[in-house]
Amino acid sequence: MVRSRSMIVEEPRPRGRRPGRIRDLATLAANVTHTVHQIISEGRIFHLRRPIDLSVRHRGPYCFIEYKPLDITGYGRDEREALEAFAADFSATWDWIAAARDSQLGGEARELKGELRDLVASVEGA
Numbered sequence: 001m002v003r004s005r006s007m008i009v010e011e012p013r014p015r016g017r018r019p020g021r022i023r024d025l026a027t028l029a030a031n032v033t034h035t036v037h038q039i040i041s042e043g044r045i046f047h048l049r050r051p052i053d054l055s056v057r058h059r060g061p062y063c064f065i066e067y068k069p070l071d072i073t074g075y076g077r078d079e080r081e082a083l084e085a086f087a088a089d090f091s092a093t094w095d096w097i098a099a100a101r102d103s104q105l106g107g108e109a110r111e112l113k114g115e116l117r118d119l120v121a122s123v124e125g126a
Contacts, residue, residue, distance in 0.1 A: 032083065033065060041087035046094065049121040054086065070115060094120070 033054040039046040055066050056079065063082040066073040072093055074086025097109055098116040105113060 032079075039087050039090050041084075041091040043125060044091060045124050046090065046120050047122045047124070048119055050119070052119070056082075070112065070119070094123070 033056050035051040036054060037048055037051050039048070052067060052069075055068060057064050057066075061077060062075050063077070063079050064073055064075045065079070065082040065086045067086075067090075070090075070093070072086065072089050074082050074084070074089050076082040076085050093112075094116060097105065097113045098120070100109075100113065102110055102113070
């Protein structure tokens with residue numbers, strides 16, 4: 001699943017107490033594809049160095065969500081399914097390309113590896 005900063009709300013801090021806890025209000029908001037800071041998939045969180053915007057298009061009964069600079073696309077019958085597919089494809093691309101040794105990759109794949117590594121600041125277990 002893709003998470004944008006606007007989906008996380010911090011509760012007001014009570015006086016003289018610990019900071020308010022952060023809770024996730026919605027899994028799908030109208031602007032979930034804009035200013036994405038994290039991508040969550042397969043038990044991992046990909047923290048991005050800079051926010052990205054995903055493009056959304058509908059064709060027939062399907063919704064397509066894409067990040068054009070990396071040519072990663074997910075699709076499904078609705079935005080939720082498309083977001084989950086996008087996150088799974090992002091995770092698989094990371095495993096296949098970013099974790100590989102340069103000697104195992106061709107020119108375009110090495111270029112994609114560099115772009116992925118520039119985009120992802122860290123990966124942690126969810």
